Amino acid sequence: MPEVTFDQLLADDGRVEPRDEMPDAYRRTLIRQIAQHAHSEIIGMQPEGNWISRAPSLRRKAILMAKVQDEAGHGLYLYAAAETLGVDRADLLDQLHTGRQKYSSIFNYPTLSWADVGAIGWLVDGAAIVNQVPLCRCSYGPYARAMVRVCKEESFHQRQGFEILHTLAHGSPAQHAMAQDAVDRYWWPSLMMFGPPDDDSPNSARSMAWGIKRFSNDELRQRFVDMTVPQAEVLGLTLPDPELRWDEERGHYAFGTVDFSELQEVIAGNGPCNRDRMAHRVGAHEDGAWVRDAATAYALKQAARTEGAA
Amino acid sequence: MTQWPLWEVFVRSRRGLSHVHVGSLHAPDAELALRNARDVYTRRQEGVSLWVVPSAEIVASDPGEREAFFDPADDKVYRHPTFYSVPDGVEHL
Numbered sequence A: 001m002p003e004v005t006f007d008q009l010l011a012d013d014g015r016v017e018p019r020d021e022m023p024d025a026y027r028r029t030l031i032r033q034i035a036q037h038a039h040s041e042i043i044g045m046q047p048e049g050n051w052i053s054r055a056p057s058l059r060r061k062a063i064l065m066a067k068v069q070d071e072a073g074h075g076l077y078l079y080a081a082a083e084t085l086g087v088d089r090a091d092l093l094d095q096l097h098t099g100r101q102k103y104s105s106i107f108n109y110p111t112l113s114w115a116d117v118g119a120i121g122w123l124v125d126g127a128a129i130v131n132q133v134p135l136c137r138c139s140y141g142p143y144a145r146a147m148v149r150v151c152k153e154e155s156f157h158q159r160q161g162f163e164i165l166h167t168l169a170h171g172s173p174a175q176h177a178m179a180q181d182a183v184d185r186y187w188w189p190s191l192m193m194f195g196p197p198d199d200d201s202p203n204s205a206r207s208m209a210w211g212i213k214r215f216s217n218d219e220l221r222q223r224f225v226d227m228t229v230p231q232a233e234v235l236g237l238t239l240p241d242p243e244l245r246w247d248e249e250r251g252h253y254a255f256g257t258v259d260f261s262e263l264q265e266v267i268a269g270n271g272p273c274n275r276d277r278m279a280h281r282v283g284a285h286e287d288g289a290w291v292r293d294a295a296t297a298y299a300l301k302q303a304a305r306t307e308g309a310a
Numbered sequence B: 001m002t003q004w005p006l007w008e009v010f011v012r013s014r015r016g017l018s019h020v021h022v023g024s025l026h027a028p029d030a031e032l033a034l035r036n037a038r039d040v041y042t043r044r045q046e047g048v049s050l051w052v053v054p055s056a057e058i059v060a061s062d063p064g065e066r067e068a069f070f071d072p073a074d075d076k077v078y079r080h081p082t083f084y085s086v087p088d089g090v091e092h093l
Helices: A006-010 A024-043 A045-049 A058-081 A090-098 A114-137 A141-169 A172-192 A204-209 A216-237 A260-270 A274-287 A289-309 B031-039 B063-073
Strands: A246-247 A250-254 B006-014 B020-026 B049-054
Touching: A024 A045, A024 A090, A024 A204, A024 A216, A024 A274, A045 A058, A045 A114, A045 A274, A045 B049, A058 A141, A058 A246, A058 B020, A058 B031, A090 A274, A114 A172, A141 A172, A141 A216, A141 B020, A172 A216, A172 A260, A216 A250, A260 A274, A274 A289, B006 B031, B020 B031, B020 B063, B031 B049
Parallel strands: none
Antiparallel strands: A246 A250, B006 B020, B006 B049
């Protein structure tokens, strides 16, 4: 049996595993993408964590805590996948903390009301699912396997968000207005989550050839719109796009132009919450240093005792 | 210790099945590795038993040597039952 090369493996839709030979650029692209994905999961805990202490009932609070804990778990699955490529988790966190690696720009928007927790679950997690399902077939084995776990858990996230909005939208006029306001603010940023349009996405073609990416940004964005519009009707909420209409000819919903200059601004660090998110993350890491130090000291002491007893 | 050591996590999803590798995590010692593995990998009753193994203790075959390493099995098709032809009409064989 001849040795399987990287190119053959990709041509046969095979999976690349950690110790296989792979081009440096493939490795670097994966590290950057998986790390950015991991960072997004843990930064994503902040906007929702903001509402844990003010959740409207004990049931909602328990659900929200479980969801935020899931985000931490997703971050860990992904950091573990990145580490199989020969990087260190401590280094990746350092790159996040010093701004050398990014996280998804959606988490730089504030959660102003309880309804925003619903909008994040329904729209932001909904968009994330559309992005992530094809990643379950990514050519890099550990990333694909991490995504399978993440996707299973995300569907609970999306449903709990939908349920929050459905309850509000069918409540008092003030609650309905609160739900509508959240959807109005989160709709366009959710469409930006799919990245720049195809004709302005320089790395897409290479990622497609490598089997990291399976569908283009615009294809995934369209899929999300098609999926979401009928759900909005069930909610009894409108989507803030006057150009939104069913296009019989294409068999898809037509929608207005996404303002990608806003996306660029938020990525550049000028979104509503960029500084808060980073300051909070760095603060949490620094405030937790004593816990890590204590655990290390305890482990060393126990090891020394075991050695002494032997 | 700049970073806690890496541990590989194996989960037995239910009795009767073997432990399967699910991922890895960092922890300062075995006890915390187990507790962290419970929180990271079994939040939805995915397991009834957990193993954590220091990653550094795992000895693995070299993917570059795969061909030579697994070569002894390549020419022994007679190890499979399908290698043998069975006359028509013979049952339970």
